[in-house]
Amino acid sequence: MVSQGTNSIIWRFFLPIVIASLFTPNFIYAKQSKIIGLKMNVIDRCWRPNPEWRRQRYQLATCSVGYAGKMTNNIGDDLIHYKVIDPTDDPINPRPGTLRYGASVIQGKVWIKFQRDMKIRLEKPLLISSFTTIDGRGVNVNIADNACLMIYKATNIIIHGIRIHHCKAQAPGMVMGPNGKVITLGQVDGDAIRLVTASKIWIDHNTLYDCEDGLLDVTRGSTNVTVSNNWFRDQDKVMLLGHDDGYVRDQDMKVTVVYNHFGPNCNQRMPRIRYGYAHVANNFYQGWLQYAIGGSTEPSLKSEANLFIAPIAGNKEVTWRKSTHTNMNKWEFHSVRDVFENGASFTETKGGHVRKPNYSIEQSFEVSDAKSVRSLTMWSGALRCSKTSIC
Template sequence: MTNNIGKGFIHYKVTDPNDDPINPQSDTLRYGASVIQGKVWITFKKDMNIKLMKPLLISSFTTIDGREFNVHIVTVSKIWIDHNTLYNCEDGLLDVTRGSANVTISNNWFREQDKVILLGHDDGYVRDINMKVTFVYNHFGPNCNQRMPRIHHRYAHVANNLYLGWMQYVIDGSMGPSLKSESNLFIAPKCGSKEVTWRKIGHTNGDKWQFHSVRDAFENGASFEVTKGSVCQSQIIAKNKFFKLLMLNQ
């Protein structure tokens, strides 16, 4: 997206959180992302929640820059978040919440952050039971702490990602989450926590947990607890340095 920096770009600021897919209004995200032609750099006037009424088609050479404020896009499906660098936000870097489904997050760099990614609004929001999210070819680190991701209720497929150290843990969840971790490289920090997964003792819906590891690689003593139901079946600790690359379609 370096072509979007320099002469000739349009700076567009979103001031209205509403969404009209039939007749996009000026000052809304849809107007800036879909109507304005040319190189567009989109920022936001303030914190806002944007509920997209229809899929958002984004024009070429468009940057959506939410670094200064907390921007949450909710209740959407068939979304692809690709080739972004996200870091240093007051809250989480990326939230997929309130009934969003069929989301692919790929080729992004997440760094310098405490709480990184949240899947699902909270334990009580049952519409998130239909959520399905794929993470592929992302780079986490340096200086990421936790929630890569945190899964409420439903399913995440995490494949071919690089985790370069962490402070607390990598992946956790609640309300019967399901995880397939496949062909990732987990490089634990030299000191501190080595655990990839974290599970709060005594958490509700503990009998519905499904955390699986398939062909993952672990270095510096990184460990992964394979969980089925309320039982942690095994702990994987390995020193594999090479792993099979997967081509995923969603």
């Protein structure tokens, strides 16, 4: 039998060890992961449970799904590691250490991270080079109050963990192009992110709001795009897929919109589709004013297992169609396993089959039940990663 004194000695010995283990970051993270791990969506499950994500940032490139596919072209032995240390901007002669120098001047595979919290006011739109990753995890990076981001004739780009807001229209002018050479850029409308003839683009875990025109445009032949885990809020026109009704090249556009949170205070275009095909799955729609999903000129949509919560007052209908006598019978709007709350309704295309995304193996993912959407999207937007290991 162990005496009371012996028990006291043993407890005094082990107590500091127990306390230390309870308050180490790994223990805290393991406890949190046990609680939330099952609720994480397939993208977040790929990298967020890793307590060493800061030293293994490039694991992120293997986590994308949907039409962008895996972004493994953005990593490898020839990867250039670049850190933004200077929040200033010169659109024509960017200095080393600034975001524009890393995103536009340096060519090749570039992974950009940020030294500290910073607000960047771009003097002209930032034209991002191919094979560039902008990774804002671990700090609070705001691109705001003037020009914002453009992906122009570029491919293999990741934009992750940035807050982009209060973007303003820009007059024509000179700017460093995506090939490291100064070009003349025409009028820009004031979008947070605009894609022009871009392909294989992954936009993940960003917070976008309150811009002069829209939050995301995918235009002029852009395709193979995944838009995931973003928070879109406080905006009239949110997301445009397809340049205009006369740009037939957009019929080859393919976009995956998954795990995003739309709202509050969004009016329309979540998204609006022209030509092309959009797979919109497991998104959370927190109301709208005019409509949630709309289109014109022969759009194809598979809306799958989304949660649509209609506004308390006003339009309860999810969809909107701009029809003419020439395209009235060429609509493909289908709802599969969606959930509608507060009187929301969805006008589907009558007859015909539901067009499948036809993903490749590396693009495919399992669409969860719409009842899980609140959990799957609860971390949408730029993550607030702690100073320990948790993200």
